[in-house]
Amino acid sequence: MGRWEPDARDRLVRAALDLFGEQGYENTSVVQIAERAGLTKSTFFRHFRDKREVLFGGQEALAELMTGAIAAAPEDTRPLGLVEAALAAAAAPFTDEQRAIGPRRLVVIAGNDELRERAALKSAGFAVAMTDAMLRRGVAEQEAAVAAQLGVLAFDRSYETWLETGGDLVEVARRVLGDVRATARELTA
Amino acid sequence: MGRWEPDARDRLVRAALDLFGEQGYENTSVVQIAERAGLTKSTFFRHFRDKREVLFGGQEALAELMTGAIAAAPEDTRPLGLVEAALAAAAAPFTDEQRAIGPRRLVVIAGNDELRERAALKSAGFAVAMTDAMLRRGVAEQEAAVAAQLGVLAFDRSYETWLETGGDLVEVARRVLGDVRATARELTA
Numbered sequence: 001m002g003r004w005e006p007d008a009r010d011r012l013v014r015a016a017l018d019l020f021g022e023q024g025y026e027n028t029s030v031v032q033i034a035e036r037a038g039l040t041k042s043t044f045f046r047h048f049r050d051k052r053e054v055l056f057g058g059q060e061a062l063a064e065l066m067t068g069a070i071a072a073a074p075e076d077t078r079p080l081g082l083v084e085a086a087l088a089a090a091a092a093p094f095t096d097e098q099r100a101i102g103p104r105r106l107v108v109i110a111g112n113d114e115l116r117e118r119a120a121l122k123s124a125g126f127a128v129a130m131t132d133a134m135l136r137r138g139v140a141e142q143e144a145a146v147a148a149q150l151g152v153l154a155f156d157r158s159y160e161t162w163l164e165t166g167g168d169l170v171e172v173a174r175r176v177l178g179d180v181r182a183t184a185r186e187l188t189a
Numbered sequence: 190m191g192r193w194e195p196d197a198r199d200r201l202v203r204a205a206l207d208l209f210g211e212q213g214y215e216n217t218s219v220v221q222i223a224e225r226a227g228l229t230k231s232t233f234f235r236h237f238r239d240k241r242e243v244l245f246g247g248q249e250a251l252a253e254l255m256t257g258a259i260a261a262a263p264e265d266t267r268p269l270g271l272v273e274a275a276l277a278a279a280a281a282p283f284t285d286e287q288r289a290i291g292p293r294r295l296v297v298i299a300g301n302d303e304l305r306e307r308a309a310l311k312s313a314g315f316a317v318a319m320t321d322a323m324l325r326r327g328v329a330e331q332e333a334a335v336a337a338q339l340g341v342l343a344f345d346r347s348y349e350t351w352l353e354t355g356g357d358l359v360e361v362a363r364r365v366l367g368d369v370r371a372t373a374r375e376l377t378a
Binding site for chain 1: 267268269305306307309310312313331332334335336338339342346368369370371372373374375376377378
């Protein structure tokens with residue numbers, strides 16, 4: 001990634017969302033995205049595998065942040081504490097730019113079956129990553145699965161809340177997880 | 190669906206799973222599936238929209254059973270009781286034939302990114318269906334979302350347990366939901 005294109009990635013994302021909104025996701029090509037951003041196709045492919053990754057890039061990095069935080073948590077941390085650490089770690093790198101484009105991103109995803117499937121897999125992937133990281137710490141299988149499921153619900157809701165309210169996504173995620181936890185406690189009492 | 194092909198659907202599913210196993214999902218065509226089943230392509234399309242639906246058919250019917258059961262439950266039923274009613278209704282129609290082909294079905298899905306995405310969307314769709322049905326009864330939004338999420342986790346786990354152990358899927362689903370509930374209670378205590 002050349003020094004002369006410091007904001008290439010953001011420019012490509014904005015160009016892609018503009019085009020998806022104007023002419024539809026299906027009708028937009030990588031070449032068009034690169035052109036609109038004033039960049040080359042090869043620059044596009046240095047940042048994204050395909051046009052779908054413009055909307056879902058960073059999933060692996062987020063999953064690694066989650067698993068790393070779970071692995072690094074103090075030994076006596078309970079499962080929902082591990083999930084909280086995972087969410088805080090994954091929330092930390094979100095930028096104002098991502099918040100600015102977030103609502104348009106959600107509109108594009110909601111309007112396309114393939115993209116909604118991809119989004120569902122993204123959430124499922126986070127659940128698997130957190131579950132596996134907890135299993136490696138010796139958390140019981142069902143505890144890990146339930147805690148991860150509550151965590152993914154909280155993470156998805158945090159993102160949507162943050163798009164509306166702004167603020168620090170880490171704080172939003174902690175608060176929403178606390179709410180989800182309280183709700184689960186009431187439901188199962 | 191003609192009276193002369195009473196088991197056409199099951200024959201198509203078995204033929205498809207044979208071919209997916211032998212030569213891969215991607216390399217298998219609808220024409221090949223119909224031929225292997227000794228049926229015509231038009232018979233295939235009377236039962237399935239495309240080859241992917243061989244693996245995921247019935248999702249809408251299951252979602253309707255879930256929402257119907259939630260709508261019909263006694264007025265004072267609490268959210269996890271509504272989820273239990275939904276799971277029991279959706280579990281009831283599962284057949285021995287579905288149990289027989291289930292393990293091969295899971296292997297095919299696990300081996301293909303597109304199919305894993307489709308499976309994730311199926312689970313997400315059940316969560317949305319149950320959540321919406323609870324909202325229509327006046328359940329608070331977050332309670333509905335958390336209860337539905339626990340329900341989907343339980344339903345997925347019930348199916349896998351049932352493939353291993355057999356028995357009545359309705360009973361398995363009730364038991365697994367009870368386990369998930371107990372785990373969530375411990376985690377959030």
